[in-house]
Amino acid sequence: MGAPTDDVIAFEGARIVYPGGAVAVEGLDLTVRRHELMVLVGPSGCGKSTTLRMVNRLVELTSGRVLVEGDDVARTDPVALRRRIGYVIQHVGLFPHRTVAQNVGTVPSLLGWSRERTRERTAELLDLVGLEPATYARRYPHQLSGGERQRVGVARALAADPPVLLMDEPFGAVDPIGRRRLQEEFWRIQRRVGTTVIFVTHDVDEAVKLGDRVVVMSKGGHVEQVADAVTLLARPAPGMVTDFIGAGRTARLLPITELAAEDLAEDLAADDGVAHDGAPVPAASRAGSAVGPAPAQPPLAPLALGDRLDAALAALVASGDGAVPVHDGAGRAVGTLTEAGLLRALRRAVAAASDD
Numbered sequence: 001m002g003a004p005t006d007d008v009i010a011f012e013g014a015r016i017v018y019p020g021g022a023v024a025v026e027g028l029d030l031t032v033r034r035h036e037l038m039v040l041v042g043p044s045g046c047g048k049s050t051t052l053r054m055v056n057r058l059v060e061l062t063s064g065r066v067l068v069e070g071d072d073v074a075r076t077d078p079v080a081l082r083r084r085i086g087y088v089i090q091h092v093g094l095f096p097h098r099t100v101a102q103n104v105g106t107v108p109s110l111l112g113w114s115r116e117r118t119r120e121r122t123a124e125l126l127d128l129v130g131l132e133p134a135t136y137a138r139r140y141p142h143q144l145s146g147g148e149r150q151r152v153g154v155a156r157a158l159a160a161d162p163p164v165l166l167m168d169e170p171f172g173a174v175d176p177i178g179r180r181r182l183q184e185e186f187w188r189i190q191r192r193v194g195t196t197v198i199f200v201t202h203d204v205d206e207a208v209k210l211g212d213r214v215v216v217m218s219k220g221g222h223v224e225q226v227a228d229a230v231t232l233l234a235r236p237a238p239g240m241v242t243d244f245i246g247a248g249r250t251a252r253l254l255p256i257t258e259l260a261a262e263d264l265a266e267d268l269a270a271d272d273g274v275a276h277d278g279a280p281v282p283a284a285s286r287a288g289s290a291v292g293p294a295p296a297q298p299p300l301a302p303l304a305l306g307d308r309l310d311a312a313l314a315a316l317v318a319s320g321d322g323a324v325p326v327h328d329g330a331g332r333a334v335g336t337l338t339e340a341g342l343l344r345a346l347r348r349a350v351a352a353a354s355d356d
């Protein structure tokens with residue numbers, strides 16, 4: 001291995017010309033930092049998958065270099081390289097005749113881990129992706145839903161604790177609700193495990209939700225902009241990026257911006273039927289947590305500091321009077337969110353991006 005560096009993956013003038021002459025990636029310079037979740041987003045055919053596949057040598061570079069942990073991949077045995085790099089694709093490609101546990105244990109077994117260690121690791125990974133080992137370990141892929149298969153794919157890719165994980169539209173074939181859940185769970189897993197990830201999608205919402213940094217690509221693997229999600233939405237580069245992100249970009253800030261104390265009205269006397277004297281707010285009345293048939297008069301939905309602005313907007317719309325009580329997460333009332341407060345929060349996000 002090369003010297004440790006904070007750049008786990010480096011593309012240096014990486015160029016791919018496919019047989020037949022198609023220039024898929026013209027010359028890419030990009031680095032991915034340790035523990036970073038970097039998302040590549042761009043229109044169909046711009047070279048995202050090709051970029052990913054250079055890293056594990058599923059395509060060979062025409063010129064330039066790709067370094068993984070300082071090692072030039074062209075000089076690394078492809079089989080050894082792929083054992084060090086997790087790879088998750090849209091149709092996850094589980095082995096159909098092997099159980100979930102055997103699928104997850106594939107790379108550990110290839111690496112010669114003992115049965116005991118492989119079994120422990122498999123159970124740990126299934127837990128991590130939210131699949132109860134006692135229920136799922138012995139099932140076969142055809143006995144799983146699409147979302148469960150993708151979870152097994154993620155568990156398999158993480159099994160040998162690879163420093164790098166490549167994900168190519170991993171949740172693309174999952175229905176929208178399952179997809180949102182997988183995104184949230186994967187995001188939490190990545191924070192916890194700290195694997196360096198390159199994640200390919202053509203979905204801007206997915207990109208800004210997941211990415212520490214988002215790379216917007218255009219045809220030929222051209223990097224049009226690299227930015228954190230808020231900066232990308234608040235200050236997209238003129239031209240291709242602005243067109244690609246689209247007119248809804250301000251609304252896209254809502255699910256990735258958190259409600260802060262400074263967004264709340266100082267006057268806490270809103271007539272909302274909820275005590276503002278520090279009394280705990282029942283968690284069951286939080287937005288989105290209602291179960292069963294909707295009551296005729298839905299309860300107000302108090303928000304917590306740190307809730308995302310899309311939930312805040314929904315609560316404001318539902319409130320009818322344009323004011324929603326907010327608690328501090330421990331149930332202590334801290335103020336009221338009004339429509340003006342929501343706008344303040346959005347402007348705060350845009351202003352923070354401008355400071356970068």
Ligand SMILES: Nc1ncnc2c1ncn2[C@@H]1O[C@H](COP(=O)(O)OP(=O)(O)OP(=O)(O)O)[C@@H](O)[C@H]1O
Pocket residue numbers: 018019020022023024042043044045046047048049050051202
């Ligand atoms: N095996 C191949 N042989 C020849 N050309 C290819 C091959 N694979 C991809 N290409 C071409 O290279 C370009 C980049 O393809 P790539 O799959 O990397 O794009 P992408 O951004 O991932 O697209 P999508 O979002 O549609 O998956 C495209 O013009 C594509 O037609």
